[in-house]
Amino acid sequence: MYTVIGTVKSRAARVLWMLEELGQPYEHIPAQPQSEGVVQFNPAGKVPVLIEDGTPITDSTAIIQYLADKHGKLTYRAGTLDRARQDSLTQFLLDEFDAALWMAARHSFVLPEELRHAAIKNTLRWEFERSQRTLVHRMGEGPFVMGDIMTVPDIILTHCGNWALAAKFPIVEHRLSDYLQRMRERPAFKRAMAL
Incomplete structure (x- = not known):
């Protein structure tokens, strides 16, 4: 059986959702980043960790x-x-969506206050909106980002979409908004987010 370390409010949500989609049993330890239960498996203190x-x-x-x-x-x-x-x-989603959201988080609450630069978030929002326009041209025809079958990028994109909304990064493309709503309705997604 798998063990997943990390809270559902972190990137561990991606792993939990994947396991729910796959129908695989797992144990969930909702440890916070940098906690002792995390650092013993990942010296960087980051979550998630799958064991x-x-x-x-x-x-x-x-x-x-x-x-x-x-x-x-x-x-x-x-x-x-x-x-x-x-x-x-x-790679596109990690470079264009995840990276912008992570940089905004770092300048909101991760970095020491004296190193934070709030103004950078305006640039990141602009880049995030531009990346959405590029994404909709890359999306396949069908219910999923690549077309007819759900793949790894669907989990990353949906997680980033939810993260964006929580961080007040607007979703400006209607096709992306509709997609995110569909993905949030998946039973496996709901089970993972309820943890």
Whole structure:
């Protein structure tokens, strides 16, 4: 059985949701970043951490792609053009969405107060809105970001969309708003967020 360390209000939500979609049993330890229960498995103190057979795996994207590959669901097979497209979209979301949101969080509450620069958030919001316009041109036809099947980028994009709304980063593309609403209705998503 898997163990997931990290609160649902962190990137651990991605891992919890993936496990719910896969129907895999897991134990959830809602530890905060930098806590002793986290640092013993990840010296950086960051969550999530997935533990399998006593081995910790860190970084939410690495974890969810590992789980998708291992269970043969929510991903295209490695070495295919579809997987190359999937990996490209994953990297785009991490670079353009996750990075902007994380930088805004750092300048809101993560960094020491004397190192925070509130004005940077205006630039990050502008970049986030521009990235949405690029994303809608990359989205496939169908209910999911790549088209007909749910993949790893769907989990990242939905998590970033929810994070954006909580951080007051506007969702300006109607197609993205509709997509996020559909994804939030998934039973596995609701189960993971209820933890």
